[in-house]
Amino acid sequence: MILGQSSSSRIVSHAVLVTGAIIMVFPFLWxxxxxxxxxxxxxxxSLLPTPTLHGAIDNYGTALSAIPLLRFMANxxxxxxxxxxxxxxxxxxxxxxxxxxxxxGRPILLVGVLLGLLVPVQIPTIPIYIALAKSGLLDSYAAxxxxxxxxxFAIFLFRQFFVTFPDEVLDAARLDGFSELSIAWRIxxxxxxxxxxxxxxxxxVAHWNDLYWPMVVxxxxxxxxxxxxxxxxxxxxxxxxxxxxxxxxxVLVTAPLVSFFLLxxxxxxxxxxxxxx
Amino acid sequence: MPxxxxxxxxxxxxxxxxxxxxxxxxxxGLAGIQFIGVANYTRMLTDPGFAQSLRNTALYVAVVVPxxxxxxxxxxxxxxRSRFAVLYRTAYFLPVAASLVALATxxxxxxxxxxxxxxxxxxxxxxxxxxxxxxxATAIYALAAIGVWQLVGFNMILFxxxxxxxxxxxxxxxxxxxxxxxxxxxxxxxxxxLAPVTVFVTVMTIIRAFSVFETVAVxxxxxxxxxxxxVLYTFYEEGFRFFRVxxxxxxxxxxxxxxxxxxxxxxxxxxxxxxxxxxxxx
Numbered sequence: 001m002i003l004g005q006s007s008s009s010r011i012v013s014h015a016v017l018v019t020g021a022i023i024m025v026f027p028f029l030w031x032x033x034x035x036x037x038x039x040x041x042x043x044x045x046s047l048l049p050t051p052t053l054h055g056a057i058d059n060y061g062t063a064l065s066a067i068p069l070l071r072f073m074a075n076x077x078x079x080x081x082x083x084x085x086x087x088x089x090x091x092x093x094x095x096x097x098x099x100x101x102x103x104x105g106r107p108i109l110l111v112g113v114l115l116g117l118l119v120p121v122q123i124p125t126i127p128i129y130i131a132l133a134k135s136g137l138l139d140s141y142a143a144x145x146x147x148x149x150x151x152x153f154a155i156f157l158f159r160q161f162f163v164t165f166p167d168e169v170l171d172a173a174r175l176d177g178f179s180e181l182s183i184a185w186r187i188x189x190x191x192x193x194x195x196x197x198x199x200x201x202x203x204x205v206a207h208w209n210d211l212y213w214p215m216v217v218x219x220x221x222x223x224x225x226x227x228x229x230x231x232x233x234x235x236x237x238x239x240x241x242x243x244x245x246x247x248x249x250x251v252l253v254t255a256p257l258v259s260f261f262l263l264x265x266x267x268x269x270x271x272x273x274x275x276x277x
Numbered sequence: 278m279p280x281x282x283x284x285x286x287x288x289x290x291x292x293x294x295x296x297x298x299x300x301x302x303x304x305x306g307l308a309g310i311q312f313i314g315v316a317n318y319t320r321m322l323t324d325p326g327f328a329q330s331l332r333n334t335a336l337y338v339a340v341v342v343p344x345x346x347x348x349x350x351x352x353x354x355x356x357x358r359s360r361f362a363v364l365y366r367t368a369y370f371l372p373v374a375a376s377l378v379a380l381a382t383x384x385x386x387x388x389x390x391x392x393x394x395x396x397x398x399x400x401x402x403x404x405x406x407x408x409x410x411x412x413x414a415t416a417i418y419a420l421a422a423i424g425v426w427q428l429v430g431f432n433m434i435l436f437x438x439x440x441x442x443x444x445x446x447x448x449x450x451x452x453x454x455x456x457x458x459x460x461x462x463x464x465x466x467x468x469x470x471l472a473p474v475t476v477f478v479t480v481m482t483i484i485r486a487f488s489v490f491e492t493v494a495v496x497x498x499x500x501x502x503x504x505x506x507x508v509l510y511t512f513y514e515e516g517f518r519f520f521r522v523x524x525x526x527x528x529x530x531x532x533x534x535x536x537x538x539x540x541x542x543x544x545x546x547x548x549x550x551x552x553x554x555x556x557x558x559x
Binding site for chain 1: 430
């Protein structure tokens with residue numbers, strides 16, 4: 001119990017929570033309703049859009065046919081997965097080394113990681129953009145994935161997890177002939193599982209929703225990710241002004257992530273709690 | 278470690294390059310690069326457009342940071358004692374996972390100048406309609422409202438995680454000391470115990486508020502009348518639309534220095550608070 005309880009304060013607190021919750025959920029509700037409503041009736045002066053069957057068919061039909069929305073989503077899926085796998089593959093050994101191995105330069109590296117945490121992602125993008133442009137990689141999966149495979153945040157998070165791990169277990173593993181890398185993969189990775197889950201959610205959400213970087217490196221519609229695709233849909237011929245179809249696209253793009261998030265939210269919180277020792 | 282090399286290649290190297298580029302007239306499409314000293318920085322300091330984007334960003338941050346933190350904390354504390362915790366948590370959590378580009382479009386429709394939900398409601402209540410996103414006086418606040426909407430749930434989750442680590446005995450001790458209710462309990466136990474989380478939340482929120490981009494790019498493109506041209510959007514336009522690489526680099530270096538400075542101040546303050554607590558508290 002964080003606060004003491006009395007029935008009047010409980011009513012006030014529910015009122016506050018419900019009001020806020022309505023504000024949080026309302027745009028989703030509106031998006032879903034508008035995605036089911038004929039374009040001409042969305043702004044007819046009534047408070048909420050009134051769904052009809054043919055409105056729904058129209059809007060979702062337009063969203064799926066006017067732009068390659070499924071292709072955008074597939075691109076987004078590939079990019080997010082590739083980024084996540086590479087981030088974890090790199091961050092686990094890094095975090096382990098920073099937490100448990102002593103080697104020259106470790107303190108400097110640790111400071112580097114902490115500084116890296118502070119660098120807003122947009123800062124190094126100009127040289128990376130130039131490098132990608134020079135090597136002819138713009139408009140490719142590589143351009144979308146490569147700049148993000150190092151996650152300083154992941155390294156930091158995993159290091160925090162590994163620091164408290166008992167050294168005796170590691171020494172025993174070494175005596176059993178484990179190499180440092182196999183310790184990282186077969187002992188540390190399972191131990192850090194909650195942090196891995198939390199981080200995965202962070203990473204997937206961030207890259208599925210990122211608009212900035214795809215906007216910089218992608219101009220070919222075939223390579224667009226979901227977020228960029230929706231932004232592009234707003235401006236491209238049939239999407240412009242077609243709020244119903246735009247909202248249908250929005251529902252399709254939002255649904256996978258929100259369902260994933262809802263499924264994982266318990267793990268997400270546990271990962272954060274365990275990470276804070 | 279090969280990972281060190283990657284870190285250098287993808288984070289540190291480019292950051293150093295950006296620093297170097299900020300003293301040149303580099304421009305994509307322009308062949309030679311010349312050192313021009315601090316010209317980019319003096320231009321930045323004297324450019325009224327940049328001053329405007331600084332003001333816009335400051336305004337945005339000033340609205341978003343305290344609101345998103347305060348609201349997130351309030352919700353976390355209230356949820357922690359609610360029977361409907363899961364339901365509330367899910368509701369507040371939704372915007373965090375949402376595709377901001379898609380939901381920004383929903384917000385745009387809700388804030389539609391004449392027929393959107395917000396204005397229909399205002400008219401029902403007898404007020405005159407507001408052109409939220411197309412009026413230079415309100416556009417940045419409308420974006421800030423969307424920013425708060427998106428951040429509250431994230432902050433709430435971090436605070437909930439922090440709350441769950443507070444040992445129950447502290448509350449029992451507080452009760453014995455006579456702090457058995459509401460605000461007293463909160464100030465005596467919860468708030469000090471949450472200090473480290475609060476620092477983390479504050480730094481994250483500040484950085485995210487300073488980095489506002491999606492809603493600007495999708496909804497206003499910096500307009501109307503430059504009222505929403507925030508620093509990162511200006512950087513994007515200079516670097517990737519006008520290809521003034523040198524100038525854009527100067528903007529990003531200043532941005533980095535500023536964010537780092539803020540984070541260091543935050544850490545210093547929190548350290549002092551922690552030490553004060555260790556000496557005086559308990």
